[in-house]
Amino acid sequence: MPHIWCAGCGIGLATACFVRGIERAGLDLDKIALVSGIGCSGRVAGYVKVDSFHTTHGRALPFATGLKLGNPELKVAVFSGDGDIAAIGGNHLIHSARRNIDMTVICINNFNYGMTGGQLGPTTPLEAYSATSPYGNFEYPFNLPYLVAASGATYVARWTVLHLRQLERSVAEALLKPGFSFIEVISPCPTVYGRMNKRPRGLDEMHYYQEKSIVRNGADPKEADIVADGPIIVGKFVDIQRPTFFDFRNKVLNKAREQKKL
């Protein structure tokens, strides 16, 4: 602190909610390992006083997997952006969710690649403007909660940075819940995405969330597509029980031991 994020950027808010979520969950700070990727969101690792790792683009999730498997006592959290997690890191995202390894992923979605100047990303809404879609984006974006839920995550939520209290609560729930937890955090990016899409002040984006976000806990993630200037469905979409990676591993290995194969 002070941090490098722009005036009105939502990452500072998400970080604050994350830290308050840790406090609410009552976790031992010495046991938390925070892994971040590359991008504006990736800078979080350097601002939080826990064991933190600022890794390569897209690879925070496998790094976090290694940390967790190396020391299952660690509370592993991944904090990164939409491009880092869903584009270059997309493969790792779906496999980490599939394995249901115990970790919490906070994905800041500001609909573009902010740090490099506002290029489009896999979550940029159709027809939105960006540095690499000057005539409007013609690629269909991901619906991240749907993707991650389908891949096997046991906790999936989406909030905007305006939903401060709910986000804080979600973070605490996700951190305490065993298994793969994913929270998408919709954030303003006034300097690039906002400016290119007629919302140049952070306030404009926050007003948009205020007007257009709809809280629907338990909604089907399939219905949570985001369309430019359209409604944003937020809420805790998925909160289910499924054995974790460790649960299954223990079960299989114990059975092998009984059968004297191990």
Next chain:
Amino acid sequence: MSKNGVLTGTFFMNGDAACAEGAISAGCRFFAGYPITPATEIAERMAERLPQVGGTYIQMEDEIASMNAVLGASWAGVKSMTATSGPGFSLMMENIGLGVMLETPCVVVDVQRAGPSTGLPTLVAQGDMMQARWGSHGTYEIIALVPSSPQEIFDITITAFNLSERYRVPVIILTDEAVGHMSEKVVIQEVAAEDLVSRKKPKVTPDKYQPYKPDKDLVPPMAIAGEGYRFHVTGLTHDERGYPAMNAEAQDKLVRRLSDKIRLNRKDIIRYEEIDTEDARVIVCAYGITSRIARHAVQLARNEGIKAGLLRLITVWPFPEERVRELGKKAKAFVVPEINYGQIVLEVERCAGGKAKTLLVPHMGGSVHLPQTILEAIRKAAK
């Protein structure tokens, strides 16, 4: 099996299996990998053996994830390894660089096969030698070891872990499909605890700890996650506190130390074997499977009256420059047989410095040299 999981005894074992056993003897308890011929057997053996010794095997979704998982596990305090071949090695490059930058001990095994691209997946080559040194972007130094038999793979894997832990750098084991898939006698003995090296631990309290403050040997003590040190490490150029430092001065300080860490400790790291080089006029410089054939060729040359000798490289990076320079002053020529179109020969030629001729005996891959081919080159060099 001994009480800490080491499979002691005498075995008829292939190189890949010996590598896995070497890792377990060295204390490796984490393996993340992706199947690729001809390294798959290492993964399979680790999948079987690691649960027996309380370790973790995970098959990741690709080689990039494997390399990252290995780094993560190392930062959790576990000796970690991955194994791959050419195409996977290429994928791992960015994150080998991350391992160098974060100064993470780990071992990467590359069982070389013919390339480029998909090449000959099941057949031998030695085409990744330069890639091991220069494959990742930026300025850095790395350690790479080349075994030439299953027994040596076993021993070298333990050496690799020791070097990686001592110098906090990824160590590459550059073996090849021939040695990896060959089965020979491997004797496994219990390794004494004092012969195994683990990373230096911090001697100060967390409030005074700086992750990248080096000791006199240029290697900083390493804290691991979960012990209260609350450190931050980054792949960005950083200062001794571990936080990003975006300026030329920090870059100079850091990058210079990362390279000097290896360069200045060369004497401890470099290993090679010499046969009949004291009076040799022609020195064959070879490594891996080729060195075994070269040994036979040198013997044949001696039988013909040619004073030939063999310099068998065990560490190829850092390259044994001083020794090659010394030999170059006395010898008439170097003959460098390798299963590529000229990689290590470039280093030999550079170090020979024009004092000795350098003759490359290339082979594109798919099989190994014939002793005759190397012998002819020795004859030519001796003229």
Next chain:
Amino acid sequence: MKLWRTPFDHAGKATKPAKVIIDKERCKGCGYCVEFCPKDALKMSDELNAKGYTPAKVADKQKCVGCGLCEIICPEFAIKLEHEDDKKK
């Protein structure tokens, strides 16, 4: 609300105004605290800080009820609330 009677336990439960401390040099003038303060107790100032932003400041400290929204909605961690009770602790 003028016609509601005051609850008996109001004194223990009512929020108290807090002292809002805004770090002028950290503030980047995003305006969230001003916009979302439920009591309109804050406003943007006219001065520039060292980084060239116009920081927020307390407009009317009587209006503050100590809810703490400004503290949690500031992305810069530039706002700190000091409650009377904090000093007593």
